Amino acid sequence: MISFTVNGCVVTPSKNQKLLRFLRDELHLLAAKDGCSEGACGACTVLINGNACKSCVPDTDSLQGKSVITVEGLTAWETKVYSFAYAEAGAVQCGFCIPGMVMCTKALLDKNPDPTDSEICYALRNNYCRCTGYVKIIAAVKLAAKITREGRIPEKGADDWKLGARVQRLDAEEKVLGTGKYPDDYYLDGMLYGSALRSKYPRARVLSIDTSAAKALPGVVAVLTAEDIPGENKIGHLKHDQYTLIPPGGLTHFLGDAIALVAAENCETVEKAKKLIRVEYEILPAVHNIQEAAASDAPKVFDEEKDNICAYKHISRGNAAEAIQQAKHVISHHFETPWTEHAFLEPECAVSYIDEDGDMFIYSTDQSAHQTLHECRLLLGTDKIKVQNALVGGGFGGKEDMTVQHHAALITYLTKRPVKVKLSRAESLLIHPKRHHFEMDFTMGCDENGIIQGVKATVASDTGAFASLGGPVLERACTHAAGPYTYQNFEIEGTAYYTNNPPAGAFRGFGVTQTCFVTETLLNMMADEVGISPWEIRYRNAIRPWGVLPNGQIVDDSTGLVETLMAVKPEYDAAIAAGKPAGLGCAMKNAGVGVGIPDTGRVKLIVEPDKKVHIYAGASCIGQGLGTVLVQMVVTNTDLQHEEIVYERSNTWISPDSGTTSGSRQTLVTGEACRRACEKFMEDRKKGKNLNDMVGCFYYGEYLAKTDPLGADVPNPVSHVAYGYATQLCILDSKTGKIEKVVAAHDVGKAVNPLSCEGQIEGGVVMSIGYALRERYPIDKNCKPIEKYGSLGLFRAHEVPEIEAIVIDKPGLKVACGAIGIGEITSIPTAPAIADAYFRYDHERRYSLPLVHTPYERKDGSW
């Protein structure tokens, strides 16, 4: 019998298993998270005999006599130190990586009370964080070291919860200590485990499905196929073309298409049962890329469609062709950007059960609980559904679609039993929609002073196996291709093609990360051609308050692009003077969905019996810190203290639908709705009511961000209510060719919480350093993604250069107290800035990402 200690108690596992499984499933110590179970992510890190180890690696049989410490086993003092340090440094976003980081911190500080920066980076480098870019985690470790040495917890840096205060996030402590619950942390009585059998071929016709052997396996509770679906099989955001289960006779669209769903008493039985399902296929030729999809004799990805075109956009204003013809300088080129995986730390998971009202109750990790509700309602054909957002371990756009929620709901609906459906990391890499691969041809014309005369472009994207948000992504790629400049001749044509690759959809930047790389690179080339600096050409063309964007929109006085250019100028000039290679990129990104689509924020403030004001908004916090933003809104717009306010995670039965966490919209749209609810609350307050009198009252705020549709027949359409602007500067070390520093200046309107804002910037920049230099998502001949989580090329703690986040606080808009938000734009101008820096370094112009011939390129040929 094997025995070892966990947090000081002697334990004896019932069977040999991975330590992580034993900790979570048998001991229900849930701080160690399961992010991959393959040794890559580090979310499962614990201490074994004082050393940081990934607990998904060792078998319990190998641990005889060893001592294991998890976050739950920290001393009371340590929990205080780490909670304070991580919260105060702003190190916690989605939080999924944090317990692992905390254990690395302890392992380091126990041996080295005063570590240097590089020692800290090394201590964290085997653990990934996708949200923070590590900058603030490193700061947290440093702070924890200082507190540990001094033996005293200092005062909080800010305790005034007004807008603009660098307050500690509300959810920091529960995420540091691992007590906050993600869906995978729910273990319900009698809970089944569910998983889908996926298609063996990317494109094949399913001839028959025989589930009898699987059903006969002891422990299997249900094996479901398409015929068991009570409502619509096909679901989806806008276009309903995502099959829940492929029916016999149906076509498969990619390797992630589900054929049958198995629910059983435990995971091992589920896997065994999946192998017993016999599926007969007629294998058909697959569509691998845009060219194959566009060919006249192309096989069709969908039986239901007449061709492989998922979306087509044509936008034209002025006369681009003529303007380019008359321009003094013209540059034309072909560009490509790769697929990118979101690589959020928490794989998709949903837990569902029938609640005491007889309703379907779903704990989900998604970007909108109401979206999950709509889609499950469609699938099940019933309204008796509740969705509750658990903590969300990162999304970045990758959790906007249904991946597990609908499967869990279907199993519970038919078996009446609680179930957990969770994707393995390999499934996650295959299944959720990715960032689109784009192929783009652009022509830009400028006059002798470098003033843009016109831009004409054609772009094509590979949207993979179902529409997801492929249409809107294409549209945003097209509208924002013009860049944050003022000129009046712009024409772009875009097509999104279905292929049998994994689906592509929303990803931080929403199409703009792709076209911005092109526009900004062209502008950098143009600067050389005209003979002015890349900074100067931007300054000359920049959109300024009351200028007219290429889409015809007149921008208001909150427009801060020039301020961001000015903010990086001193460092840009200094770098150039010192002979260092430096590159620039600018970007704009809408806040709010825009282009005429109804975009409503809704917030309810309810005074509950605890005499506190509870904020209910059907808006997901996917790690960005929405709860803290809303509490700061309430403190600013009422006479309440933050202790009198409680933020409730989004649900679908009390929280009014406030739209998807997408399009960098929550701070602005839900923020304004919240402010309006506060106004109503204050009317009552002014009548002299106190919280005691107000128990049971609620105050509802709603805000419709009104915009004009694309192509609206008005001279100056309002495409979006607001835009954020940014300039980023990348400086290389001229000796090593590595990035020395990235300076990111962002105009965010009023910065609600500058600490969180910096965290968003750092995280977004590091994500796009990866996009620019290394991240890949290659797909093989069988339309299968090749890489595992650990080989995607994500940046690690010791590889991240210095990042200086400059938050330009320039309130202007009359809504949401002037806040605009920042989510996506942080990732947009980084790649072109880096690309230009490398051009200045070695005079090789690169037209595709990730950039080749840099010191970050993987050289061992395994890519």
Next chain:
Amino acid sequence: MVMKKKFPYRAALVACNGGCRANQEEAKCTYGCSGCRACASACKFGAISINSYGVAEVAEEKCIACGMCVRVCPQQLIHIHECANYIVVKCSNHDKGADARKECQVSCIGCGICERTCTASAVHIRDNCAVIDETYCLSCGMCLVKCPRHVMQDLRGIFTSGH
């Protein structure tokens, strides 16, 4: 002699697990450490000793990665690595798997399990022997846990107890 070491620390690594365990049998590994002591005598810092399996072993805290041992080793099985990468391959065999299996109980047989297991694509089989690329290794130890031949070692002594 005390030298100030620069972070990240590097040290010499002897890529042999004690193949001398094969010495008793008829087949003999020609790639392993023969315990000739050339390295131990060359090291000015007394960082190398011969362990109970008769092969050289480096005390990383004493080693300053000067590379003297690398140069003198007649078998060329010592190389410099970064100490933070504590999961290491302790074999230098280049014979085909079937032969390697006969020659030693803890030889790499080039089966490729580690290569397929590694999430970071950091392990590759080169000339019948596993090689970890430390630039990409995430030090999880999954290859070590899966290796049927106990070729990998955890220098911290957690996943393997060492010698």
